[in-house]
Amino acid sequence: MIIHVVQPGETINSISDYYKIPVDRLILENGITNPNNLAIGQTIVIVQPETLYTVRAGDTLESIAEQHSTTPMELLRNNPYLSDREYMYIGETIVISYQTNKTRTIATSGYIFPYIDKSVLIKTLPFLSYLTIFNYRATREGEIVSSADDTELIQLAKTYGTAPMMFVSTMTGEGIISREVAFEILGNPSVQDSLIDNALQIMKAKGFYGINIYTEAINYDNLNIYAEFLKRAAAIFHSEGFRVVITITPATNINTPNISFEKIDYSKLAESVDGIILSSYDWARSYSYPNAIFPVNILRELLDYMVSIIPSEKIFLGVTALGYDWTLPYVPGATEATVISYNSAVQIAADNGIPIQFNEAAQSAYFYYMDVDGNLHVVWTKDARSFDARAKLVEEYNLQGLSFWTVMKFDAQMWFVINNQYYIQKF
Template identity: 75%
Template sequence: MIIHVVQPGETVDSISEHYNIPAYRLVLENGIINPDNLAIGQTIVIVQPEILYTVQAGDTLESIAVQYGITPMELLRNNPYISDREVLHIGETIVISYQTDRTKTIATSGYIFPHIEKSVLKKTLPFLSYLAIFNYRATSEGEIICNADDTELIQIAKDYGVAPMMFVSTITEEGIVSREVTYDILSDPSVRDLLIYNALDIMRTKGFYGINIYAETITYENINAFSEYLEKAAAIFHAEGYRVVITITPVINIDTPNMIFDKIDYSKLSQFADAIMFSSYEWARSYSYPSLIFPVNVLKRLLDYSLSIIPSEKLFLGITTLGYDWTLPYVPGATEATAITYDNAVQIAAKNGIPIQYDEAAQAAYFYYENIDGTLHIVWTKDARSFDARISLVEEFNLQGVSIWTVMRFDAQMWLIVNTQYYIEKVMGIDR
């Protein structure tokens, strides 16, 4: 795998000629939305195919997979653009395998909201081991509110060999974590017990594989209470064969250029959970200092600390796909950032003729631009180099896998990198 950084004067055709890969494949595999106007500094992932196949009359995904001794899931990972189609097109070329040296199998988890587009979901599921459905809110009384019907999503996940996980949080309808609800739950054993049995009832009824408990508000003060709650919950859930996962947002000082995190003793939780996912979810952080959320240098410090108290095989690395666009000058507590995808960032840079820069320490892309009214902006985002740097940490630190916030849109470059570095575990009976 090569990550090509677009240079001045380069086009899709010139890059295609240089690497001897058809231009249309570069566009397909990378999800390039600006093929006629590349941005300087934009990344393009180059992976040479090992075996190609031209579709014949009567071919199906299953028949081609049998012919080459692979699974339909592998074909869909190598050709995600065919995932939402009913039929293959006669004469089209599909990738049977890429030239890779992958040897390690990892687990992957992705978070969705119930309103995800089905076409995006079906493109993404071949790359996932677990699917966390962000749809359940705990109350101070121990009740669980379901926001939308997710029955179809659960079944689609299972059809693709992906384990659906019930994601429970104390996040309000406005998208804010309620510390009051968390306190009420942890301080009252009867509320904790009711919450546990309500969750168990939902998992039984809907056919979930397990539960993913969102624990953003873990502090030095409540870690013991949360550990007691988790110990009882895990004993009950495990007794019925359910997987128990904790998603933690580390407490980080984000109002300064040098991020620091609280060194909380998460080992108390790892005794009871099957996996711990460290992630930084940014909807509540749009007023933070302009920088990439969780740069790699900070992430490595967090992993070094975490692995001193948590077995590496229990840890998932959280990766966020969004970047942010800030207006300048930055005023702490007042300057609000706008969430932005990498594709959006590339379009802004290409439209304004601005080169995308790269910060090696943070492993993140950034650039400045002026709006039409003359307002200065700075954009921080993740490109293919950013994803590669983070995904490589899974092998470097021998982690269980990665969890992606969110998979509400299909990120072709990110999944191409994952697919060429690792085999993906399928826990629901469909192998790799």
């Protein structure tokens, strides 16, 4: 795999000629939306196909997969555009395999809200081991409230060999956490019993594979209480055959240019569960200091600490594909960033003739630009190099896998990078 960084004067045609890969394939594989006006500094992932196949009359994904000793899921990962339509066309060429050096299988988990575009979900599911549905909120009485019917999503996930996970927190769809409710639940064993029983009934009725519990606002004072609750809950869920995962947001200071995290003994939380997701919710807040989201240099410090206290094979590294656009000057608590995709960021850079820069320490792309009103902006986003660096941490630290917040939009380049490094666990 080569990550090509667009240089001045290059076009999609010149890059195609240089690597001898058709233009339409470069566009499809990378999800390029600005092929006629590339931005300097934009990334394009280059992977040469190993085996190609020309579709014939009567072919199906299943028959082609069987013929080449692979799986329909692998074909969809190598040709995700096929998920956008019902049929393959006679005479079209699809990729059976790429020239890659995959050495291991990892687990991947993606968060969605119930209102996800079904076409996006269908395109994404081949890449996911677990689908975490953000749909259940715990109340102070131990009741569990859902925001929508997720029955169709659960069944769809299973069709693609993806395990649906129930996500429980006190967080609203807007991302507002009720610490008061969490405090009341943790302080009342009878409420905990109700919460555990209600979660168990929902998992059984809906057909979930397991539960993902968001352990909110962990600190030195509530750590032991959380650990005891998780021990009780996990014992019950495990006895019924359900997988138990927790999501934590490492306590960090993100309101200054120098991000830091507290070394809390998270091993107490991980003892009873099957996986622990190191989330980046707080690092992706729209009111945070303009900076890279989950910078790799800080991630390494976090992982160095985490693997010293938690078995590495239990850890999922949280990744967010989101980018942020801040209007400057930044005013703490008042300046709100706009969430943007990588393609949107690239379009801004291309339209303004601004080269995209890259911070090597953070492994994140950024640039400054002026809007039509003369306001200065800074954009931080992730490109192929960013995803490549974060994906490589899984191998380096021997982690269980990657967890993505969120997969509400399909990021072709991100999945292309990951698909050419790892096999994806399926059920």
